[in-house]
Amino acid sequence: MSENSRPTLLLIDGLSMAFRAFFGLPVENFATSTGVPTNAVYGFTTMLATLMREHQPTHVAVAFDLPGGTFRTERLPSYKGTRDETPPEFEPQVPLIREMLDALRITAVDKERYEADDLLATYARMGREAGMRVLVVSGDRDTIQLVTDDVTLLYPRKGVSDLVHFTPGAVEEKYGVVPSQYPDLAALVGETSDNLPGVPGVGPKTAAKWIGIYGGLEQILEQAEDVPGKAGQSLRDHLDNVRLNRELNHLLTDLEVEVSLESMEYQGADAAAVHQVCDSLQFRTLRERLMPLVADDSLAHAPDEPAEVSVVTDGALAAILALTGSVTIHVEGKTGEQADAWALGVCVEDQAWGIDLAHLTREDEAALGAWLADPQVTVTCHSAKEAWHALKARGWDLQGIEGDTQIAAFLVNADQRGFDLDAVLQRYLGVSVGSESGAGQLDLGLGGSAAVQAGTTAAHVARLSAELSAEVERRGMAEVYAELEIPLIAVLARMEDAGVAVDGTVMGERRDAARERAEAAAQHAYDAIGGQQVNLGSPKQLQEVLFDTLGMPKTKKIKTGYSTDASSLAELQAKNPHPFLEALLAHRDATKLGQIIETLSGAVRTDGRVHTTFSQVVASTGRLSSRDPNLQNIPIRTEEGHRIREAFVVGDGYETLLTADYSQIEMRIMAHLSGDEGLIEAFKAGEDLHRFVGARVFGVEPADVTAEMRSKVKAMSYGLAYGLSSFGLARQLSLPVGEAQRLMDDYFARFGGVRDYLHAVVEQARQDGYTETIAGRRRYFPDLTSTNRQRRDIAERAALNAPIQGSAADLIKRAMLGVDQAIRDQGLRSRQLLQVHDELVVEVAPGEAKAVEAILREQMHAAGDLSVPLDVNVGSGPNWRAAGH
Known part of the structure; x- marks a missing residue:
């Protein structure tokens, strides 16, 4: 039988390859919109699709280790005891990988008290005896012992994409022993990943030499007294370790298994299930790579x-x-x-x-x-x-x-x-x-x-x-x-x-100012470390400065050392202020601002205007998004961000820009949805909401609410609308978690309607499967009933804010429709230009300012019928900033 005509059995060590995928792809770059990490799933599935395409296996199975001990840990409790703790972002992805395998109709196998390697060894033996060509994919060196003329090990050299093909000849060339002797070599040398210490002073070359001389480990142990030199003495001092190593690294090939080889035959993926999993994990390009695996009989989506x-x-x-x-x-x-x-x-x-x-x-x-x-x-x-x-x-x-x-x-x-x-x-x-x-x-x-x-x-x-x-x-x-x-x-x-028209001169001035700020901040950073010039964009060099030179406390551990991302450094600076960190953060802000300005400048078309693209299908809450260029990422809480808006001006043939926005729209929607009498009273009375709430929470008169009290209450009020936890509030306000929890408890004691609403919205969503905005926009949350706790927690946080943010999105959209229709009905030349967050920007034709302002106020008020009044702010001016309010 030719090699191509033989059935091919593909066996994969599930956790081994999933771990490699996890560490090969940055977890921060792979997550769903609700925050579920997906880098391991993505990398594992990509590798799997490549293997399926390249090797066209007739039979496939993925073996998994189960939580808990095995017969090896019963024999040696310290077995694999030195391995790093599993990253919290990895564990929730294992069920997701198994979901993907189910959709692909690929068999997953596991067995209590035994490792995945033992299952691989057993099925490799069964496949070999059935006349199959067997491919084993594993990053565990113990599986080298499985290699024969019929069994090839695909061992990852880097990540999950670069696989070394270990045939008998390749094993012998690399290790100097035949595959069946590899466990003997490993018993002598030891395996650090399994916490199996070898013979001190004996490396792979010495071990291979002894095996060549004596014929194998049993003969070496029998003639241990004859092994010369210091290495021989070291061997004699550690005979028990060597015997135990050999006992534990032996893979079992005779397990009783419930899944037969026949049931591993690959019939093709289920198209509907693949789409469902890719939808839930929000994979787009990967979905396309999986389509060739789909079975013809699963493609029909319609009954007829x-x-x-x-x-x-x-x-x-x-x-x-x-x-x-x-x-x-x-x-x-x-x-x-x-x-x-x-x-x-x-x-x-x-x-x-x-x-x-x-x-x-x-x-x-x-x-x-x-x-x-x-x-x-x-x-x-x-x-x-x-x-x-x-x-x-x-x-x-x-x-x-x-x-x-x-x-x-x-x-x-x-x-x-x-x-x-x-x-x-x-x-x-x-x-x-x-x-x-x-x-x-x-x-x-x-x-x-x-x-x-x-x-x-x-x-x-x-x-x-x-x-x-x-x-x-x-x-x-x-x-x-x-x-x-x-x-x-x-x-x-x-x-x-x-x-929207752009003043190129003003934009250029803002770009130059950002560049000068970045250069000045960089110099301050260099001065803070004795004039040493480092690459402020290099995580490796920053780690050396922060944690070695300056000896600062370590941040979150990542694969390449310790995190130097923006949130980690901001937290580090808050707890351990240092001139270098202060300058570094200022440099990052200025550099980011400069990049935003460069993008905006490059987007100006030949008509002297920027034409952004608004999308109705990006933000899950229903909010509009902006791209090419993104006008929503211009900072609005900094002076520099406001000054960028000065470059957006009224165009030729028009008189002024008018801007209009809703005041505290999400909190007004919170008051309406929760029916909380205290919040409704505050809005109806026209009081400063955060001062009013602060007075209730802290038990003081409104006039006695300090700026710090007001700031804390504002952060908490908006945070609750976004599913903020006490831990998140503590980080945001730099408070101990206990104090943040007390603050939330006091808030809910005064505003019980908010507490009851937030609890009820999640429970109702769990029952219905979705949340709903005031206008009837639904967002579905299947993970609310997930057995995976992390996915369930993330879904609960998203379900909390979906009705509030979604209702705000619906409101501004309805206002835009009303404004557009009214302008057209009155035959005006003025036109809407932008919608950013809760703000509308209108370019006003000569003589139409009063009419347009009336339209904005009337239509924005008419867009919603809430139990609290809608407050609309309107401003005008020759540029976007001046028109602000």
């Missing part, structure tokens, strides 16, 4: 596979122009400064058409433009705002947007990652239009022209729309979808198209 849709290109324009009512479209093109559309696909029921837009006559252009702007034509597409921009670049106005499958997919599960068309089609229909390979990829046929591509994709978006619309309805968000999110698309598109 729809009929094939043929795409008509000849005569497509005439057919499209005759359509009215609901249609699904897809635009092939690009957005941004070089926006363009080059193909249009349209689908109605089981018919699709595609047009190549590059070859239209002037008359055809005008006719198609009129059709797109016809209010009798209502349009559904994926990412309608992008389509709007691409079509506008050709002079067309896309009206009548009634559906967007990107937004629908987001509403169905806001905690997923990846809402581009390819990701959503893969998730719900098992097809792909963007990747070069993968299960269910569309076969465009007909030469794959842009027109056919557009028509085919429109047909799939139509299928997608039917499935998602039903799901949005089932989840109770049809109203949020149709009355809030969909109408907002055109408003945001016009805002993005308008952009």
